[in-house]
Amino acid sequence: MPQTPQIAKEALDEALARQGLRSTRQREHVFSVLLHRRDHPTADEVYARAKEEMPSISLATVYNCLETLVTCGLVRAVNYEREPTRYCPNLHEHAHFQDKGSGRVYDIDLPPDVMAHLKRILPNGFEADNVEIYFHGSLQRRQDAEAG
Amino acid sequence: MPQTPQIAKEALDEALARQGLRSTRQREHVFSVLLHRRDHPTADEVYARAKEEMPSISLATVYNCLETLVTCGLVRAVNYEREPTRYCPNLHEHAHFQDKGSGRVYDIDLPPDVMAHLKRILPNGFEADNVEIYFHGSLQRRQDAEAG
DNA sequence: ACTTTAGTAAGAATTATTCTAAATTCAACC
DNA sequence: GGTTGAATTTAGAATAATTCTTACTAAAGT
Known part of the structure; x- marks a missing residue:
């Protein structure tokens, strides 16, 4: 059960607030999925993992959350050739x-x-x-x- | 009127032959388009330029030719983020x-x-x-x- | 409580690219 | 010079990742 560690949750809340954005269950969960296994998953993979704990989350929301995390500077989007974008929380x-x-x-x-x-x-x-x-x-x- | 210089045409023919591929009008023309303006065009841009001299060429053929040129090692495919692939004849x-x-x-x-x-x-x-x-x-x- | 604003969900739309199937071209052989 | 068969081209359909749209939901401000 990946649980966002308190320290990461605080960093998330703060980074979101800095952009005038809210902390939501979905954003927190997507972030925790990335932190839990740092293997550069694609959006689809994040979606699959996120659904395990939050079956109602949608793919569009996963894309939105990932984009938000990138905007906040908490996550890096990584591209190689034209393969699907991968996400990486190593800053x-x-x-x-x-x-x-x-x-x-x-x-x-x-x-x-x-x-x-x-x-x-x-x-x-x-x-x-x-x-x-x-x-x-x-x-x-x-x-x-x-x-x- | 971009004309493939003889030297480039020979390099093309030789590189194609090395892979057991034929030299065709389309391949030669696409290559000449790339050599003519070395500004890293996308496939669409190459298509537009190629059509000026060869109105019957299709987009699929442009993609095929570019792919062939990359395979032959005459051209490099360049990607940034998820923008369209650009092509570059600088080796x-x-x-x-x-x-x-x-x-x-x-x-x-x-x-x-x-x-x-x-x-x-x-x-x-x-x-x-x-x-x-x-x-x-x-x-x-x-x-x-x-x-x- | 009521209004505004932000965020989420579901599915449609978009875009670059690849695939498919039919038509054409080409090189080699007769 | 014509024939054959493989390679190539063409046009359009298909695909895949991502973005957009619209309505719904949740939260914040008044």
Whole structure:
């Protein structure tokens, strides 16, 4: 039973309030679904998981809630090629890696200098707000390194 | 009247042959459209431009040809968020920058070390085939620096 | 309690893209 | 030069993710 931890609920309420938005059961629940398994689910997957505890929630509401969470800055929308958008509650600056075997997406921490270093390659006049870095490849699984 | 330069036509024929594919009028024309204005057009835009010289070409064929060119390695498909796919005949390793004002996409050359440097941040077991780097921001236009 | 506003639900609509089936083209062989 | 068979093109239908619309519900302000 994923229960939104108090600390996350407070962050949610505060972030929503900052945008003049209300905290609702659906928003809280969708957020808790994302926090519970940080595996970059698609909207459909979030919908399926959300319904387990809240069978009356609709797909449209899941889309609305995800969009709201993105607007509030609590969640990041992640795209690769034209696959369905995935959602990620990890707010550190980080890159993504998609394993072409399983399609699963993993967070890759960025050493602090990388982002700055990257922005420095831009010619004069190009001002970047953000940089998306998306690796695509295969994940060599080793017995001793089991990752989620 | 964009005419495929001989050198490009030969590269096309050779690349197609390597995959056991035929060189056709449509494939050649779609390729020439991409080479003519290197502004990362969408499939729809390529369709519109291709029709000017070849009014009978269909949108499906444009999609097929673009896909074929990507398969042959002559063209890169570029995605940002869930916007329509854009096509780019620049095969150097490079990043993309989208100006949020105009939506236009620019190629950004990568210093040779950057790619290698980036791949080195991957944890053990992650083997990247490729990295997409997509900047999003605004382009400060200066009188003396007019770019296409 | 009454009114306004925000949020949710269900399904229709949209959009980029892919699929399907029929028609056409092309390269190789006779 | 015509024939054959596979590859390609075409037009339109189909698909899939997402957004929109409209009515309903819930909450907040008065």
